[in-house]
Amino acid sequence: MEVLLQQIINGLVLGSMYALIALGYTMVYGIINLINFAHGEVLMVGALTSWTIIVWMQEAMPGTPGWLILLISLLIAFVVCGALNFAIEKIAYRPLRNSPKLAPLITAIGMSILLQTLAMMIWKPNYKAFPTLLPAEPLHVGGAVITVTQIFILGATAVSLAILMYIVNYTRLGRAMRATAENPRVAGLMGVRPDTVISATFIIGAILAALAGVMYASNYGTAQHTMGFLPGLKAFTAAVFGGIGNLGGAVLGGILLGLIESIGAGYIGPLTGGVLGSQYSDIFAFIVLIFVLTLRPSGLLGERVADRA
Amino acid sequence: MKTNRLLYFLLVALALLVLPLLLQQGGNAWVRILDMALLYVLLALGLNIVVGYAGLLDLGYVAFFAVGAYLFALLGSPHLAEAFPWIAASFPDGLHLPIWAVIPLAAALAGLFGVLLGAPTLKLRGDYLAIVTLGFGEIIRVFLNNLDRPINLSNGPKGINQIDGITFFGIKLSRPIEVFGFEIASVSLYYYLFLALVIVSVVICHRLEQSRIGRAWMAIREDEIAAKAMGINTRNLKLLAFGMGATFGGISGAMFAAFQGFVSPESFSLMESVMIVAMVVLGGIGYLPGVILGALLLAALPEVLRHVAGPLQAMTDGRIDSAILRQLLIALAMISIMLLRPRGLWPAPEHGKSLAKPNA
Numbered sequence: 001m002e003v004l005l006q007q008i009i010n011g012l013v014l015g016s017m018y019a020l021i022a023l024g025y026t027m028v029y030g031i032i033n034l035i036n037f038a039h040g041e042v043l044m045v046g047a048l049t050s051w052t053i054i055v056w057m058q059e060a061m062p063g064t065p066g067w068l069i070l071l072i073s074l075l076i077a078f079v080v081c082g083a084l085n086f087a088i089e090k091i092a093y094r095p096l097r098n099s100p101k102l103a104p105l106i107t108a109i110g111m112s113i114l115l116q117t118l119a120m121m122i123w124k125p126n127y128k129a130f131p132t133l134l135p136a137e138p139l140h141v142g143g144a145v146i147t148v149t150q151i152f153i154l155g156a157t158a159v160s161l162a163i164l165m166y167i168v169n170y171t172r173l174g175r176a177m178r179a180t181a182e183n184p185r186v187a188g189l190m191g192v193r194p195d196t197v198i199s200a201t202f203i204i205g206a207i208l209a210a211l212a213g214v215m216y217a218s219n220y221g222t223a224q225h226t227m228g229f230l231p232g233l234k235a236f237t238a239a240v241f242g243g244i245g246n247l248g249g250a251v252l253g254g255i256l257l258g259l260i261e262s263i264g265a266g267y268i269g270p271l272t273g274g275v276l277g278s279q280y281s282d283i284f285a286f287i288v289l290i291f292v293l294t295l296r297p298s299g300l301l302g303e304r305v306a307d308r309a
Numbered sequence: 310m311k312t313n314r315l316l317y318f319l320l321v322a323l324a325l326l327v328l329p330l331l332l333q334q335g336g337n338a339w340v341r342i343l344d345m346a347l348l349y350v351l352l353a354l355g356l357n358i359v360v361g362y363a364g365l366l367d368l369g370y371v372a373f374f375a376v377g378a379y380l381f382a383l384l385g386s387p388h389l390a391e392a393f394p395w396i397a398a399s400f401p402d403g404l405h406l407p408i409w410a411v412i413p414l415a416a417a418l419a420g421l422f423g424v425l426l427g428a429p430t431l432k433l434r435g436d437y438l439a440i441v442t443l444g445f446g447e448i449i450r451v452f453l454n455n456l457d458r459p460i461n462l463s464n465g466p467k468g469i470n471q472i473d474g475i476t477f478f479g480i481k482l483s484r485p486i487e488v489f490g491f492e493i494a495s496v497s498l499y500y501y502l503f504l505a506l507v508i509v510s511v512v513i514c515h516r517l518e519q520s521r522i523g524r525a526w527m528a529i530r531e532d533e534i535a536a537k538a539m540g541i542n543t544r545n546l547k548l549l550a551f552g553m554g555a556t557f558g559g560i561s562g563a564m565f566a567a568f569q570g571f572v573s574p575e576s577f578s579l580m581e582s583v584m585i586v587a588m589v590v591l592g593g594i595g596y597l598p599g600v601i602l603g604a605l606l607l608a609a610l611p612e613v614l615r616h617v618a619g620p621l622q623a624m625t626d627g628r629i630d631s632a633i634l635r636q637l638l639i640a641l642a643m644i645s646i647m648l649l650r651p652r653g654l655w656p657a658p659e660h661g662k663s664l665a666k667p668n669a
Contacts (some may be wrong), residue, residue, distance in 0.1 A: 107644045240440045244436060
């Protein structure tokens with residue numbers, strides 16, 4: 001029972017990070033129908049930026065409380081990633097908006113390789129120890145262990161989801177975003193500037209990714225220039241799982257994926273008598289995904305969209 | 310006019326035949342680059358059937374390459390005999406099936422996998438399909454990586470080595486032969502084999518493109534519902550596209566295994582699939598000359614850049630590693646080519662295009 005509880009906690013933590021990244025994918029997809037392959041790299045840049053700030057602040061201003069350092073580094077990472085994603089969209093995706101559908105996919109892949117290479121040049125390829133800034137003693141909940149960092153992750157996810165829901169549902173920008181997602185031309189006729197809305201979407205997505213990146217790095221204690229790939233891939237899976245283009249679906253898909261992975265990894269060994277080990281945990285997600293999509297071709301919460309005419 | 314074309318054709322044919330013999334004077338490494346480029350052309354041609362003709366975005370194509378390579382590796386190396394005593398008992402020298410048995414097997418098995426992947430994904434649209442194929446590719450790779458336990462089938466991350474080369478009518482391609490006192494290196498022999506395969510594939514693809522099947526695929530690509538309304542059996546044709554594409558992947562996988570003499574799961578990463586898609590799209594999707602150009606370019610570019618990167622590295626006092634520089638230039642090339650030529654370097658000539666679609 002304790003094992004199950006522990007795996008559920010780990011799964012929720014993992015899942016909330018997936019959910020934050022998946023939101024970035026799904027928002028971009030909802031508006032311009034593009035798989036933003038470089039999204040995972042934005043996460044990586046966020047994590048490495050905040051690592052730089054943290055290391056610098058710990059040296060320059062010893063005695064500053066950990067949470068303050070974390071907060072400042074997060075804010076700077078938000079700004080850097082927001083600017084980066086804004087630039088990516090402007091350079092690599094905007095000129096191709098009316099091109100064949102696969103063209104921006106290739107520039108996105110190119111961007112992803114480019115960012116990884118640049119990050120390797122700037123930050124060097126070694127693994128960096130991500131400092132623990134929040135109290136390290138874990139709390140015990142009914143036999144399971146949860147760290148303060150994990151509580152911070154769950155809390156920050158909940159807060160940012162609430163803010164995002166507020167922006168999308170109750171503000172002018174959110175209304176413009178929904179309108180653009182529905183139909184950019186008509187939205188334009190109604191006085192919405194699609195370009196501004198798309199830029200705003202990329203910036204919001206980047207902020208969520210930067211947050212997830214810092215969480216990921218502090219949860220695992222390391223950061224490196226290739227760290228964006230796997231969470232990016234999983235989060236994309238989560239977005240599709242929930243129904244791509246659907247915000248609630250991305251969150252649901254992310255959390256379910258996290259739970260499936262961590263519970264699966266915890267139980268597959270004992271269940272199969274040690275024949276299959278946790279090294280298969282990376283593909284549970286895909287097996288479940290294929291199964292779900294056979295039954296529901298547009299994801300869990302996706303609407304049944306007719307094929308484009 | 311007629312004789313002119315014939316002359317061109319003969320010149321190109323002659324150049325293609327002499328090319329490896331010239332390059333091998335400068336070292337076998339050059340011919341090796343050429344061989345790998347031809348294998349990539351083969352892969353790109355296969356993927357072009359799925360992505361270019363039928364319009365199904367497949368991000369896990371390398372899985373079929375892996376299936377072909379591992380099949381050849383298992384049947385053409387001592388690994389199975391070492392791992393399973395009963396095989397060793399019945400085949401004391403290991404299984405060394407002739408290529409006439411292995412290649413059709415590789416094609417058939419890869420084709421079967423293609424249909425297996427295609428079947429559950431028939432109902433999926435565009436990007437859902439992309440992620441499922443991507444997942445399929447990863448599943449195959451993870452299995453290859455871990456199937457050394459409980460039974461040692463794939464030898465895990467260590468991979469399988471000591472794979473037989475190809476023997477062709479008694480000619481062993483793995484060692485040089487002498488013709489009229491002129492030595493033809495093993496890599497050049499493989500070059501001729503791969504070139505022949507590429508030519509056969511181009512002919513097959515060209516004929517497919519012109520055929521009823523090819524036209525049906527393109528109809529599905531443009532508008533699946535309309536294609537269905539015209540009486541096209543979209544289910545069977547999509548499965549056929551997956552199967553055909555996979556067959557090409559399987560054969561080039563088998564060639565890859567024989568050529569390298571070694572396979573490991575590392576060669577079949579997601580990045581490899583992505584690069585093959587990039588070859589097809591960068592060159593000119595759905596258009597054979599474009600696809601070939603894209604494959605040659607992306608396969609040869611990194612190797613050529615290795616030689617260009619050296620001087621650049623010296624110029625910057627060795628601060629920029631040549632591997633990093635290479636990656637940087639590839640990324641920049643991908644972005645700038647797409648920005649400058651969104652339809653690919655050598656796109657299909659436009660004909661019968663409908664009016665520009667409004668952004669739906």
